[in-house]
Amino acid sequence: MSQVVQIAGSLLVLAAFALAQAGVLDPKSQTYLAWNAAGATVLAVEAVAEQQWGFLLLEGVWAVVSAVSLADVLRGRARAGRHGAAVNRALPRPRNRRERLR
Numbered sequence: 001m002s003q004v005v006q007i008a009g010s011l012l013v014l015a016a017f018a019l020a021q022a023g024v025l026d027p028k029s030q031t032y033l034a035w036n037a038a039g040a041t042v043l044a045v046e047a048v049a050e051q052q053w054g055f056l057l058l059e060g061v062w063a064v065v066s067a068v069s070l071a072d073v074l075r076g077r078a079r080a081g082r083h084g085a086a087v088n089r090a091l092p093r094p095r096n097r098r099e100r101l102r
Contacts, residue, residue: 016032033066043063
């Protein structure tokens with residue numbers, strides 16, 4: 001059963017990542033962050049059960065960062081980044097998939 005749970009958690013994280021890379025999901029969307037938080041939490045719990053501390057560090061931090069970001073989005077205030085919202089607004093946004101790939 002443990003392997004099934006690990007695969008399910010991994011698929012959540014990987015699906016979110018793949019869909020974001022394909023331009024289907026916004027990395028700051030509720031769906032992306034929820035899938036990441038859920039998948040990483042499942043994997044962190046499994047890491048505790050298996051006493052795999054390095055894996056717990058990776059997945060635990062991943063889960064916390066995703067959960068904090070999701071909470072910010074749900075409260076209506078996405079993180080602006082280290083330099084503030086003004087810098088993020090100043091950067092040109094790609095208009096289509098081809099521009100994102102450059």
